[in-house]
Amino acid sequence: MFTEFLRDQAFAIAWLGLMAGAWFGWSQEDPAPRLRGWLGAGSILGMLVAIGFGLLVWRNWGTETALEGRYWVFGVVVAAEVILIGGGCAVLAKRRATRWFGWWIGLCVALHFVPLAWVFADWSYLGLAAIQVIGLLAMRPALVRGDYPTSRWACPWIGVTFLAFALVSGGIFLAKFGYPF
Template identity: 75%
Template sequence: MLTESLRDQAFAIAWLSAMAAGWFGWSQEDPKPRLRGLLGAGSVLGLLLGIAFGILVWRNWDTPTALEGRYWVFGLVVLAEAVLIGGGCIVLARRKQTRWYGWWIAMCVALHFVPLAWVFGDWSYLVLTAVQVVGLILMVPTLRRGDYQTSRWACSWIAATFLLYSLVSAAIFLTKHGYPF
């Protein structure tokens, strides 16, 4: 995240790296066996980065945030995302295409960063969205040919992009602020 708010940037790093850990975990639903170690390592790295920056969020909670007076907008974005995910999963379940849950949810999560770019005034979220969406679209032909869970590649892609985004953001943060206690 590229924002002036120390708290918002630290929170984004903590949250997205923790989410990377979760997405790496979900990608182990039906992985290629040789990738399990790499997926597990990604989860551990995401958790460690999440803890390191979570501590910074806790210690700097009283600093300014772009959400001040606009928490309701953030809540609406998350609510819309949840409704879209749930509705899509109901459609997929009725069509007996539940193996596509991972891909669908990944696409919804990627797209929810478009309004968040405006909410936080951080246009780097649009770059993250573009990378995630392009990757998800490009994998569709391969996923259609397979009979495995789409989480194998879709969730791995989201996890890897979250972790990379968090690592780049952490490097920018540490260059700008150090590790403020």
């Protein structure tokens, strides 16, 4: 993350750590057996990042944010994401294609970073979105040929990219601010 706002960067790192843990957890719906330990380790590491940077958010909540006066824009982006996910999942369920939930939700989550790059004036979100979308599109042909839930590969991909982004951003944060607790 490349933002001047301490609170926004700490929050994004904590949130992405939490989401990495959640996506690694979802990955365990039907994992490749050799990945079980790695998925569990990813969940734990994501939660540790979330706790460490969550404490920084709590301690620095009163600092400036890029959302000042624009919280509603963030709400619109999230509402649109929820509607797109819900609508897509309803269509998939109607078509009896629920195994595609993981891939579809991952794609929607990845794409929501495009407007967030503008909301937070942090263009690194575009890189995250591009990496996630490219990975999801690249795995799609193999997922079409399979008969297992797409969460087997789509969810670890989203988890890995979130965790990597959080760790790199955390390193940048610590180099820039230290640990202002």
